[in-house]
Amino acid sequence: MADRRRINGPVGQTNPPIYDTPQEKRIAKRPGDNAVRKIFLKTGVTPSASGSAYLEIDDPFAIRPSGTNLKLTCTVHGPRALPRSAPFSPHIILSTHVKYAPFATRQRRGYLRDSSERDLGVHLETALRGAIIADRWPKSGVDIIVTIIEGDQNRDSPDYDRDEGWDMMNVLSGCITVASAAIADAGIDCVDTVAGGVAALAAQDEKSQPSIVLDPDVASYHKIFAACCVAYLPTRDEVTNVWFKGQLPGADAMLYNKMVERSLVACRNANRVLIQSLSETINPGQNVS
Amino acid sequence: MATSNSLTLSSATFAKLSPHPFLLANLQPSDPSTPSSRTNGRQPRQARPYSVNNSSLSHAHGSAVVRSGDTTVICGVRGETLLTSQIPNYRAPQADNIAIGDELRDYDLLVPNVELATGCAPNFLPGVPPTTLAQTLSTRLFSLLHSSKFLTAEDLRIYHDGAGTQGEGDTEEEGFGETTREVKAYWVLYIDVLFVSFDGNPFDVAWAAIIAALRDTKLPHAYWDVDRELVLCKRPTEKEPRPLSMRGLPVACTAAVFTARERQKKGSGQYWILVDPDRLEESLCNETVTMVVDNTEGETKVLTISKSGGTVVGPALMREFANVAATRWNEFRSALQ
Numbered sequence: 237m238a239d240r241r242r243i244n245g246p247v248g249q250t251n252p253p254i255y256d257t258p259q260e261k262r263i264a265k266r267p268g269d270n271a272v273r274k275i276f277l278k279t280g281v282t283p284s285a286s287g288s289a290y291l292e293i294d295d296p297f298a299i300r301p302s303g304t305n306l307k308l309t310c311t312v313h314g315p316r317a318l319p320r321s322a323p324f325s326p327h328i329i330l331s332t333h334v335k336y337a338p339f340a341t342r343q344r345r346g347y348l349r350d351s352s353e354r355d356l357g358v359h360l361e362t363a364l365r366g367a368i369i370a371d372r373w374p375k376s377g378v379d380i381i382v383t384i385i386e387g388d389q390n391r392d393s394p395d396y397d398r399d400e401g402w403d404m405m406n407v408l409s410g411c412i413t414v415a416s417a418a419i420a421d422a423g424i425d426c427v428d429t430v431a432g433g434v435a436a437l438a439a440q441d442e443k444s445q446p447s448i449v450l451d452p453d454v455a456s457y458h459k460i461f462a463a464c465c466v467a468y469l470p471t472r473d474e475v476t477n478v479w480f481k482g483q484l485p486g487a488d489a490m491l492y493n494k495m496v497e498r499s500l501v502a503c504r505n506a507n508r509v510l511i512q513s514l515s516e517t518i519n520p521g522q523n524v525s
Numbered sequence: 526m527a528t529s530n531s532l533t534l535s536s537a538t539f540a541k542l543s544p545h546p547f548l549l550a551n552l553q554p555s556d557p558s559t560p561s562s563r564t565n566g567r568q569p570r571q572a573r574p575y576s577v578n579n580s581s582l583s584h585a586h587g588s589a590v591v592r593s594g595d596t597t598v599i600c601g602v603r604g605e606t607l608l609t610s611q612i613p614n615y616r617a618p619q620a621d622n623i624a625i626g627d628e629l630r631d632y633d634l635l636v637p638n639v640e641l642a643t644g645c646a647p648n649f650l651p652g653v654p655p656t657t658l659a660q661t662l663s664t665r666l667f668s669l670l671h672s673s674k675f676l677t678a679e680d681l682r683i684y685h686d687g688a689g690t691q692g693e694g695d696t697e698e699e700g701f702g703e704t705t706r707e708v709k710a711y712w713v714l715y716i717d718v719l720f721v722s723f724d725g726n727p728f729d730v731a732w733a734a735i736i737a738a739l740r741d742t743k744l745p746h747a748y749w750d751v752d753r754e755l756v757l758c759k760r761p762t763e764k765e766p767r768p769l770s771m772r773g774l775p776v777a778c779t780a781a782v783f784t785a786r787e788r789q790k791k792g793s794g795q796y797w798i799l800v801d802p803d804r805l806e807e808s809l810c811n812e813t814v815t816m817v818v819d820n821t822e823g824e825t826k827v828l829t830i831s832k833s834g835g836t837v838v839g840p841a842l843m844r845e846f847a848n849v850a851a852t853r854w855n856e857f858r859s860a861l862q
Contacts, residue, residue: 241655243663245636248611250713253604253745253758282722283595284646284804309721311644333651335643338717339585339601347640349651381644381651383719385599386582 242347252343272451272505273305277414277513279421287312287422289513291414293388293406295453305453307385308410310418314378322377327370328424329377332361334384334411341387352401356382356408359479363412363467366476367430368419378424382411388454401481402436402454405465408479409434412467413506420514428469429510430476433502435495436463437484448495450502461485464495468503475500540564545809549785552797565594565803572778572801572853575733575860579741586766587742591734594803595724600734602742603715606683606756607632609708617708618682628678628711630671637666637716639731645723646804662727665831666718666735669817673775673828676714676739680769683710683756685749709749710756714742725803728815732777733857740861743768773819775828776857778850781810782837796837800849811835814843818850820858825851 274294282288293306315328322329334356336345349357364380388406409432416430436452438460439445446461454460462482468475475496484491540547551564562568573594582588585601592598609615612632629635641659642651649656655663670676687705716738718731743766745758781802785795799806802813812835817828825847832838838846 241660242638243636243667245715246607246611246633246713247613248607250605250607251756253606253747254755255745255760256750256757257760257763281597282645284722284724285644288722309643313644313647313650331652333644335651337599337601337640337719338638338715339582339588339603342584344603344605344715347638347655379644379650383643383721385719386584389584 239347269447269449270501272502273453275413275506275509277417277509279417279513279517281309282311285311285313285418285422287418287420287424289414289417289421291410291417293410305386306388306406306410308382308407308414309385310380310382310411310414312378312380312415312418312422312424314422315373315376315424316378318375318377324375326374328368328373330361330365330368330370330380331377332357332364332380332382332415334360334382336384336387339386340384341389352404356404356411359408359465359477360411360415363430363432363477364415364419366467366474367416367426367428367469369425369427372425378422380415380418382415384411402452402460402463405434405436405463405479405481406451406454408432408465409467409502409506412477413510417510417513421517428471428474429507429514430467430469431503431507431510432465432467433499433504433506434463434465435499435502437461437482437491437495448491448498450498450505462495464499466496466499466503468500468507470504470507540805544805545786548783548806548809552783553785553795563799564805567801569797570800570849572856575730575857577733577737577860579737585738586744587738587740589734589737589741591730591737593726593730593733593801595722596726596730597720597722598727598730598734599719599721600731600738601717601719602738603717604712604742604744605715606710606747607634607713608710608756612711618678627671629676629681632711634678634681634711634713635667635670635676635716636713637663637670637718637735639663639666639718639720639727641720641723641727643720645720649720649723658727662718662731665728666716666731669732669775669777669829670716670735673773673817673819675736675772675775677770677772680744681712681714682708683712683747683749685709685751710747712744712747714739723804725805725807726779726801729777729779729801732775732817736774736776737861739769740771773821773826774854774858774861775817775819776850776854777815777817777829778846778853779813779815780846780849781806782812782814782835783810784812784835784837798838798842798846800853812837814838814846816843816846816850818847818854820851820854825854 276292279289281290288311291308295305388403412432438457465479467477576592578590587602639662641649745766746764780800783797814832819826
């Protein structure tokens with residue numbers, strides 16, 4: 237039975253537009269393997285929530301001025317008392333929700349959360365749980381809701397069908413950073429600000445040797461072999477979550493370590509943006525650089 | 526107000542503890558020299574200004590972000606194709622274009638949905654089915670989209686020119702002559718409205734976002750491919766996508782009626798019309814009026830009036846409110862440009 241609480245549209249099947257000519261391949265010149273895309277972060281976008289933040293990652297190859305790759309909003313509600321029916325909990329109970337907007341990706345998303353969204357939610361929860369000082373709020377809960385307004389998929393990417401979900405890595409690292417900013421905005425005590433970062437083993441084109449790149453813009457690579465998303469606490473030098481996906485060639489045993497290390501660099505980068513945006517919230521008008 | 530020093534409340538605490546007297550005290554100040562205003566500092570007839578930002582999404586065919594005070598709404602319009610063979614009880618439109626019915630409504634070509642469960646306010650959390658408010662909003666927007674006749678079915682038809690594809694030899698289409706232009710498919714517009722931040726007056730802002738997004742919508746040029754039996758689209762680089770044609774510019778304007786409770790002798794029976802209520806005011810008012818007006822042709826045309834919850838607003842006030850809605854229309858039009 238169809239969802240009766242929403243407007244479902246026609247009974248027949250609708251198809252997203254199919255184009256007659258394939259998209260010409262973009263010539264994407266990365267500034268370098270170590271380059272990280274620009275991050276825009278702002279807190280306090282939803283005044284009625286306890287804390288909120290908005291994150292945008294810039295697309296360096298955007299044709300249109302508004303063509304950014306990743307847009308996320310996060311709202312934090314709480315800490316608040318758990319319902320009476322809930323069992324006693326000595327620490328704060330985190331509940332994370334990650335949801336794609338229907339217009340966030342190439343394929344229209346439904347309104348019910350699918351498995352990939354639940355997966356992102358679980359990863360986000362483990363990443364944040366390590367940072368929050370949970371014992372300070374017994375018997376209370378906090379809701380962290382991330383809405384993906386635009387997923388990290390490029391509309392002009394040549395391989396329309398081959399979607400291996402690499403963009404989820406970038407989405408997760410964005411989710412971690414934005415949620416951390418929103419938690420700080422809500423005034424929930426943390427040991428440090430968590431930041432997410434991604435490194436990937438990718439090949440630029442068919443002939444080139446795969447190399448480790450930071451913050452991979454999926455559309456501009458020929459193939460991605462493996463990717464690693466890390467949540468990191470820079471001042472304590474601790475990692476709260478690692479998500480590794482893909483296959484590594486067996487010859488180099490250190491490759492895995494190298495990838496994690498490279499993603500830590502991306503994390504530190506994101507953390508710098510995070511700190512700056514938070515200090516701008518505290519002293520508005522004063523340009524902290 | 527508390528006069529003793531031991532119990533002095535800040536205005537924020539007062540607002541939280543007893544919101545109704547707080548708003549009343551603001552609207553009806555004890556000191557006549559202070560002007561009466563709402564808790565948010567606005568005059569009763571003063572609405573929050575709109576700000577509109579178009580085409581910020583890359584995956585949607587049209588999109589808009591509309592902000593009015595602390596209410597922020599994103600609307601994305603996405604076109605998908607629906608084959609006429611997939612429509613049950615499909616009847617081809619007549620050649621003389623006399624409507625045999627409303628195609629937009631009969632074939633469900635417009636699909637507006639409102640998503641409130643984004644944590645946009647503390648009472649809208651995800652993980653639960655859409656709230657009553659989200660459902661009523663979706664339904665009201667759906668019926669307004671159809672009743673205002675804002676879009677035309679012609680824009681959403683995908684034709685196939687039978688005569689143009691005649692190859693060698695005699696196909697069956699030969700017999701039809703030159704009038705073999707038939708509708709093979711329709712565009713279905715998925716209109717998704719997402720609340721980023723919620724501070725009252727959801728209907729007006731959601732409708733404004735839908736209008737702005739539809740004005741921004743450009744559908745790619747689509748044609749029927751006979752060999753593959755598919756609808757194919759031309760790349761925007763090859764053929765410029767065309768915008769939708771629109772009829773007028775309907776703008777919604779909502780006001781809430783705030784009444785002094787009868788218990789309080791001082792101002793019983795008194796009421797205030799609060800245009801563009803925020804979340805606090807909405808929670809205190811029972812009676813709301815929404816009017817959708819269109820001023821494009823110089824005179825105010827009323828498309829919808831809906832009023833619920835009380836008995837204060839009568840015909841005279843309604844007429845007065847139409848003028849308020851007309852000024853709101855002007856505000857929105859200048860925000861669009």
